Amino acid sequence: MQIWQIKKEIIEIGRRLWQKGFVAANDGNISVRLSDNVILTTATGVSKGFMTEEMIVKVDMNGKPLERSAKHKPSSEVKMHLEIYRQRSDIKAVVHAHPPYATSFAVAGISLDRCVLPEAVVFLGSVPIAEFGLPSTEEVPQKIRPHVKHSEAILLANHGALTFGSDLMNAYFKMETLEHTAHIIWNAMQLGRVNVLSEQVTEQLMELRSRYGLAGSISKCQSEPIQINQASEKMASALSEEQINQIKAAIFKQLKDKT
Numbered sequence: 001m002q003i004w005q006i007k008k009e010i011i012e013i014g015r016r017l018w019q020k021g022f023v024a025a026n027d028g029n030i031s032v033r034l035s036d037n038v039i040l041t042t043a044t045g046v047s048k049g050f051m052t053e054e055m056i057v058k059v060d061m062n063g064k065p066l067e068r069s070a071k072h073k074p075s076s077e078v079k080m081h082l083e084i085y086r087q088r089s090d091i092k093a094v095v096h097a098h099p100p101y102a103t104s105f106a107v108a109g110i111s112l113d114r115c116v117l118p119e120a121v122v123f124l125g126s127v128p129i130a131e132f133g134l135p136s137t138e139e140v141p142q143k144i145r146p147h148v149k150h151s152e153a154i155l156l157a158n159h160g161a162l163t164f165g166s167d168l169m170n171a172y173f174k175m176e177t178l179e180h181t182a183h184i185i186w187n188a189m190q191l192g193r194v195n196v197l198s199e200q201v202t203e204q205l206m207e208l209r210s211r212y213g214l215a216g217s218i219s220k221c222q223s224e225p226i227q228i229n230q231a232s233e234k235m236a237s238a239l240s241e242e243q244i245n246q247i248k249a250a251i252f253k254q255l256k257d258k259t
């Protein structure tokens with residue numbers, strides 16, 4: 001694929017993320033690996049629904065812009081994308097968004113690690129939650145680090161979701177599957193029961209993965225039932241006072257930069 005085609009695809013995926021309500025305002029970011037040391041990433045401070053080609057910038061594996069003339073700066077969240085590319089040579093694209101249902105699970109501290117829907121078992125497996133890291137700092141790559149090798153979708157505590165794959169479409173479809181699954185599990189929780197697939201069915205579904213040559217690495221989901229009323233008490237203390245103050249300071253800074 002030519003670079004202009006890849007940029008066109010990034011613009012299209014950005015539009016879909018925005019249209020589906022997976023991002024608000026300037027949230028989210030998308031990247032594609034062009035070669036071992038060259039990544040295309042969306043710029044900081046732009047709506048993913050209205051991107052143009054110059055809002056997609058080239059960076060190296062340290063996140064440094066490669067084109068001096070570029071008008072736009074790379075997304076400050078590109079650090080977490082780079083962490084994934086560093087650990088996984090099979091990954092060629094990363095999508096980060098804040099889809100409401102998946103993010104709600106990330107906020108509630110409930111990981112999507114149960115085998116509930118066949119497609120999710122095959123394409124996502126068990127989806128862990130990475131601990132909270134202050135957006136745009138080194139904390140985020142640090143917190144996702146333990147999960148990257150065995151997942152292709154990660155929830156980010158009190159933040160959003162991250163999906164990655166063999167190409168951009170593949171990474172984006174994982175985001176759709178993740179949000180769709182979270183929405184359905186959420187609905188089933190309101191109805192009072194979430195039945196999970198048996199271990200035997202799960203095994204068969206995982207076999208399909210190898211039979212269809214699905215690349216990538218995911219962990220098997222759990223077949224124990226979800227305890228609906230025991231959802232998480234631990235989250236009340238998940239953010240320290242210091243972290244809350246850091247978030248406040250970062251938000252104020254962003255607002256100040258924009259005015």
Ligand SMILES: [Zn+2]
Pocket residue numbers: 027028096097098135159160
């Ligand atoms: Zn985010």
